[in-house]
Amino acid sequence: MKRKMKMALSLMLALVFVFATACGNSNNEGGNNTKTPETTNATNEPPAEPMTIRFASGNNPNWDDMQSDIGKFIKEKTGITIKPEFLVDNGDETLALMVATDEYPDLVVPGVATNKMVDAGALLDLRPLIEEHAPNIKKVYGEYYNRLRWSKDDDAIYTLSLTGVDHTYFDSGSGFQLQHQVLEAAGYPEIKTVKDYEAAIKTYLEKNPTTADGQPNIGLSLNGGEWQILISVTNPAFLATGAPDNGEFFINEETYEAIMHYQRPEEREYFRWLNHMNDIGLLDPESFIQKYDQYKAKIASGRVLGLIDQQWDYNQAESALKAEGKFASTYARFPVTLNETYQDHSFQGTGYLPALGIAITKDAQDPVRLIKFLDYLASDEGQVLLNWGIEGKHYNMVDGKRVIPAELLEQKTNDNNTFVKTTGIGNYNISARYGDGVKDPSGNYYTTTFPEQIQAAYSEEDKKTLKAYGATTYKDLWPSDDAFPERKYGAAWTLPFDSTSEANVIKQKTEDIMKKRIPEAILAKPEDFDKIYDQFLKDLEDAGVAKMNEELTKMVKDRVELWSE
Amino acid sequence: MKPLTEMTPEAGSTLKRNRFWFKAFQQRYLYLMSLPFVIWIFIFSYVPVWGWLTAFQNYKPKDSILDQKWVGFDNFIQLFQDERFYIVLRNTLAMSTMGLIVGFTIPVIFALLLNEMKGQFFKRSVQTISYLPHFVSWVVVAGLVYKMLSTDGGAVNQLLMWLNIIDQPIQFMAKGNLFWGILTVSDLWKEMGWNSIIFLAAMAGIDPELYEASTVDGAGRFRKMWHITLPGIRTTFMVLFILSIGHLISIGFEKQFLLGNPVVSDYSEVLDLYALKYGIQMGRYSYGTAIGIFNSVVSILLVFIANGIYKRVTKETVI
Numbered sequence: 001m002k003r004k005m006k007m008a009l010s011l012m013l014a015l016v017f018v019f020a021t022a023c024g025n026s027n028n029e030g031g032n033n034t035k036t037p038e039t040t041n042a043t044n045e046p047p048a049e050p051m052t053i054r055f056a057s058g059n060n061p062n063w064d065d066m067q068s069d070i071g072k073f074i075k076e077k078t079g080i081t082i083k084p085e086f087l088v089d090n091g092d093e094t095l096a097l098m099v100a101t102d103e104y105p106d107l108v109v110p111g112v113a114t115n116k117m118v119d120a121g122a123l124l125d126l127r128p129l130i131e132e133h134a135p136n137i138k139k140v141y142g143e144y145y146n147r148l149r150w151s152k153d154d155d156a157i158y159t160l161s162l163t164g165v166d167h168t169y170f171d172s173g174s175g176f177q178l179q180h181q182v183l184e185a186a187g188y189p190e191i192k193t194v195k196d197y198e199a200a201i202k203t204y205l206e207k208n209p210t211t212a213d214g215q216p217n218i219g220l221s222l223n224g225g226e227w228q229i230l231i232s233v234t235n236p237a238f239l240a241t242g243a244p245d246n247g248e249f250f251i252n253e254e255t256y257e258a259i260m261h262y263q264r265p266e267e268r269e270y271f272r273w274l275n276h277m278n279d280i281g282l283l284d285p286e287s288f289i290q291k292y293d294q295y296k297a298k299i300a301s302g303r304v305l306g307l308i309d310q311q312w313d314y315n316q317a318e319s320a321l322k323a324e325g326k327f328a329s330t331y332a333r334f335p336v337t338l339n340e341t342y343q344d345h346s347f348q349g350t351g352y353l354p355a356l357g358i359a360i361t362k363d364a365q366d367p368v369r370l371i372k373f374l375d376y377l378a379s380d381e382g383q384v385l386l387n388w389g390i391e392g393k394h395y396n397m398v399d400g401k402r403v404i405p406a407e408l409l410e411q412k413t414n415d416n417n418t419f420v421k422t423t424g425i426g427n428y429n430i431s432a433r434y435g436d437g438v439k440d441p442s443g444n445y446y447t448t449t450f451p452e453q454i455q456a457a458y459s460e461e462d463k464k465t466l467k468a469y470g471a472t473t474y475k476d477l478w479p480s481d482d483a484f485p486e487r488k489y490g491a492a493w494t495l496p497f498d499s500t501s502e503a504n505v506i507k508q509k510t511e512d513i514m515k516k517r518i519p520e521a522i523l524a525k526p527e528d529f530d531k532i533y534d535q536f537l538k539d540l541e542d543a544g545v546a547k548m549n550e551e552l553t554k555m556v557k558d559r560v561e562l563w564s565e
Numbered sequence: 566m567k568p569l570t571e572m573t574p575e576a577g578s579t580l581k582r583n584r585f586w587f588k589a590f591q592q593r594y595l596y597l598m599s600l601p602f603v604i605w606i607f608i609f610s611y612v613p614v615w616g617w618l619t620a621f622q623n624y625k626p627k628d629s630i631l632d633q634k635w636v637g638f639d640n641f642i643q644l645f646q647d648e649r650f651y652i653v654l655r656n657t658l659a660m661s662t663m664g665l666i667v668g669f670t671i672p673v674i675f676a677l678l679l680n681e682m683k684g685q686f687f688k689r690s691v692q693t694i695s696y697l698p699h700f701v702s703w704v705v706v707a708g709l710v711y712k713m714l715s716t717d718g719g720a721v722n723q724l725l726m727w728l729n730i731i732d733q734p735i736q737f738m739a740k741g742n743l744f745w746g747i748l749t750v751s752d753l754w755k756e757m758g759w760n761s762i763i764f765l766a767a768m769a770g771i772d773p774e775l776y777e778a779s780t781v782d783g784a785g786r787f788r789k790m791w792h793i794t795l796p797g798i799r800t801t802f803m804v805l806f807i808l809s810i811g812h813l814i815s816i817g818f819e820k821q822f823l824l825g826n827p828v829v830s831d832y833s834e835v836l837d838l839y840a841l842k843y844g845i846q847m848g849r850y851s852y853g854t855a856i857g858i859f860n861s862v863v864s865i866l867l868v869f870i871a872n873g874i875y876k877r878v879t880k881e882t883v884i
Contacts, residue, residue, distance in 0.1 A: 096845045099626050116848040120626040216717075225826050285716055289738045289826040294711065499848035500623070508847055509649075515827035523739070523828070 052081045053370065054105030056094070057358075059086040060427065061316075062417055068424030069390055080373050082428075098122075104361035106370060107430070110159065111356055116499045118150065118158050123359045124367055125156035133368055134375035136382075140165055140432040144352035147490075152562050159357025160374065160432050164447070166352070167435020171454050172475045173311030174239065174346050177331035180461040182305050184328070188468035191334040194240065194273050201282055201306045211303055219282030220306040221298055223313060225290045229515060232309045233274075233287075233522075234262075241266035242342035244484075247493030248511070249552055253485070256560065258492065258552040260510060260545055262518075268533055270338050274522045275529045288519035296320075302329035315416070322414040327461040335478045343479050349486035351563075355494050358430050377431035380440050386428050387447045394423055402444045404453075413457045489559045492552065502544070503551040509543040620854040640855035653839040656745075656832055660821070661813045663749045669806060672757050673798075676764035677790055692765070695758025703755075707823035710751050714738055738824075741832040748824055748833075763805065764798055771797035803875055811868035815860050836860065 064071050066081055075081055085105055087094040095113035098104055099120045110117045117123050130137055137160065138145060144165060148157045176197055182204040183189075191197055201219045210216050223232040235245060238261045243250050250261040261267060277283040284304070286294070298304050299317035307314055311333070318330050335344035358374070360367050376382050388395045388402055395402045404412065412419045420426050425448075436449040445453075454473055458466070471477055489495075497504040517536035524532050589596065615630075620640055622633035644650055675695070682688040698706070713720050716734035725731045737743055775793050784792065818837040825833030836856065844853020876882045 092846050093841065096848060099848065100845060100850060102626060113848075119848065218717075229827060285736055285739075288828050289711075289736070291708075291711065293708075294715075298717075500625070504847060505843070505849075508843060512649075512830070512842075516830050519828045 050079045050081065051366070051369065052083050053107060053365075053373075054085060055082050055107040055430070056085045056087060056098070056105045057109040057430075058111070059088065060084070062420040062427065064421050064424050064427055068422055068427065069393060070385060070424030070428060073385065073390060074428065078373055078376060080369075104363040106361065106364040107358055108361055109162070109356060109358050109430075112496070114159060114357070114359070115496045117359070117361075119499055122361050123158040124362060124364070125158065126160065126360060126371065127155070127157045129360075129367060129371040130157065133371050134378070136375045136379040137371075137432045140378050140434060141352075142166075144354075147352055147354050147563065148357075149562075152558055159354070159359045161352075161354035161357040162429065162431075162433070163353060163355050164433055164435025164438075166438050168437030169347055169481070170436055170449055170451050170475055171473050172333055172335070172346065172478055175333040175344070175474070175478075176236070176336035177307040177309065177314070177333050179302075179305050179329050180332055180465050181328040183332060183465055183468070188465065191336060193339050194270075194336055195339075197306065197334070197336050198273075198277065198282065202280075204305055205282065211301075215301065215303055218284045218298065218304045220277060220287075220308070221284035221290075221295065221304045222287040222307075223290075223292065223295045223309055224288040224519060225286075225295070226292050228292065228309075228313055229288070229518070231313055232307075233518060234514065236308045237261065237267040237270040238264075239344055239346055240270050240336060240338045240342065242337065242345060244345040244348040244487065244491070245493060246491055248507070248514075249492045249549075251487075251489070251492050251556055253487070256489065256553060256556045258549050258556055260540060260549065262514065262540065263537065263545070266338065266342075271518065271521055271533065272526075272529055273338065275524065275526055278522055279526050283522070285523075288523070302326050307331060319414075319416045322459065327459050330459065330461060332462065332465045333474045333477075343483070345479075345484060347475075347478055347481055348484040349481065350490045351486060353490045353494055374431040377428065378433060382431070383433055383446050384440065386433070387425065389423055389425050394425065400443065404448070409456065413459070488564065489556045490563070492556060495552065495555045495559060497548075497551065497555075501551070503548045506544045506548040510540055510545055510548070513539045513543060617854060617858055619851050620858050622851055624851040624854075626850070636851075640851050641859075643852065644855050644859065649839065649843075652831060653834050653836050656821075656834060657814055657816060657836040660745050660748055660835065661816045663745055664752055664816070665806075665809055665813065667749050667753050668756060668760060669802070669809075671753060672760035673764055673802065675757060676761040676768060677794060679761070679765060680768045680794065681786065681790070692758065692762070696762060697758070698755045699759035701755065703819045703823050706751060706755055707820075710747065710824060711738060714747070738826060739828045741829045744825070744829045744832040748820055751824065752820060763801065767798040767801040768794055800881075803879075803881075807868060807871045807875060810871040811864050813867055814863050 063084060063086070066072065066075050085094075092112055095108070095110055096116060098108075099113070099116050099122060102120070102122075104122055108117070108123075110123070114123075141148065141161075142165065148159070148161060149155050150158055176191075176194075178191065178197070178200060182200055183191075185204050185207070186200050189196060189200060191200060205217055205219050208217055223229070230248075234248075238250060239245070241264065243261065243264070246258075246261070248260055249258045250264055251258050274283065278285070284290075284298075290298075296314070296317040299307070299314055300320040302321055311318075314331070321327075321329050335346070337344055360370050364370055377386060384402075388404075391397065394408060395404050397403075408419070408423075412425075434446040436445070436447045438446050440446050451473065455463075466472060466474070466476075469477065497507060513536065517532065517539065521529055521532040521536060618630060619633070621635060621637060622630075623636050623639075624630075624633050679688055679692060682691075714722070714737035716722055716736055719734070721737070722731075722734040726734065737747060771793065775797075776789055779789055779793060814836065816835065816837070818835050818841065821833045821835045822838055840853050840856040840860075843849065844856060872882060
């Protein structure tokens, strides 16, 4: 009998726990959804009145919760506290759910879901607000202001593009990466084609199968297990075969005909090379199943000799290496192509490309104040604050030039995560801004990325490697900016399909097919490669790729027409 | 007094009705007490069914539900014509059936064995340890599974290599045909202890006199388990089992989503994930709703079928 009681009691206890957790959850959710009532009546008050704004954007692990130097400054100056809601993955799901529930935060960076939000009437037309309250924003966009226009039929401005205006690339974050130690051991050979790249890895791996502390070295690892398969596996396919980035498409520059880029015969050869890399054991077999965390952990352990990725994607892992002082295991970047006949088109001009932008939603408490806030951030004062920090603290004026103190620069380059978290520099770039290479009225650059600064920020290893190749920045290794004509349509990846259109469904299907077939083809035995690639192309056909291509061709042509007005 | 048989049929039914109201009045407090829950269920389970209308529309969030364009069964036709739908349906059913079989047999066996234990302290500790994984998030479990099965120093591969069973590490997570098994085993590890709690509770409720009587009759341990313990928990078991059959098709997607990867997507993608990807994520709310309706209808059918079979076999019913 006693035992029975005890059992019943423990069961009850368990149930109580379940209830407690369940209730706890629902309470939390409720808390998130409720608007903060004390701030809603801040309308028409002087700007110093404290106000909390909810802001949905991609995840930022270095977010400082307004506690950094800049965060505190902004809070004091504008009275505004930003409360971010970070989106998981690339934000697709969370944003779609926002649309489904018809409840939005004040500010949102809708990214891939912009279309859906516009269709749902969730975003405010910013044009009248900018005209009336935001001279600085208008000034920043300058002649490109009209490129913000939504479409041919709708001249509203829904998002303020966050990419820098008049941006000059001084450094390249793309290409194929090799560890400095690999290059040094091989005597800095020429790295132009995939064969050179492969040989460098192969030679090094044969001599050094393990790292100094006995862990096995990995030849080449790709970030192919999550959405970055696009960045690390499929985008390099067109970059290595002489085409610029048009998302999943290849655009014929004369006729504006669009095809899915996998349909180009050149790219089959690129994937064949990856297949070969896998066959000879240089490719990390976990490339397509690893999670992003695993990928970063591997890089941070210094075991991965080569990457094919973008710097922003592997940056955090490389920062960890730098913080540990393992500079020889950090990476140099090269414009590698399939063979000598191709040139890397990463930097083919587009004119100003309005891309990822910030939007004010229809649920915003006080749109006028928000646009004024964004306008402040876009002002000369605001931009210097966001990029450089506070004078006397994060930079000093020396002979009329802004200079970052040595110890801060050291932290910025070698322990960037801490730097961002404590200073807040880089965390508040949420308004219109100038790109690198633009100078403010005082003759200084707005951003901290300019040739001298880039070179100053390179590690000794970077400098040694660059010297060996007779370059001052990695960008020097790429073809010069004017090597190719400007693309009149900008870039096709900025052209989203209508969310309810058939083309949009086809696009999702083709992406699913790609995510399955490309890894399959790369991991297959070399003799099976063609069979699988043929099947891949056939699957694309069956999914209706022709229809989608046709649709995009039309959109590209419309864009050309709209922008040349 | 006139006998009842002389009454007209109308009068009889009036009386019956009166009796009902009389009884209702007598039990008015009980009715009042249950009222909040009836309202609660109505609001949260029946009012949302209104949203099913969107499945027959081309729903755009901008306008109200009544101003939408009606498209009839278009969304359902599209759904049943998509071959991907059949793949995810197969995966869903396969994984939930495997989960159902394993998730009911092993915890019952575990509870049986634990029930036979003498030392209270040991028994308690084992029980507590076994259900702790239930509280670990799937995100963490997926991380553990990936690490264990990794070719890059994963424990399982190293063990198999050390035992000379294999000479090359196996890419467990890249093999589609292993995915269902890996998922089922991870799920079992996580939920076994938790699921056995309720069986243990049911076993504790069995009258000890039955055991004493069977000891007198000379029954051994296995006899007792077979003839007393198992029949003793039959009702509990069947209620849980039939309820889980109702959930066969809606198994959620977090396990599959977290454990899956592009290489095994043909085996890992389940119906809920499909609904998310091709429905909500793409802004096709109507399509997503159509999948939801399909889910609900199949679930209800499954519960009634399972209950019907049980009723026929045992002459008892749980619903």
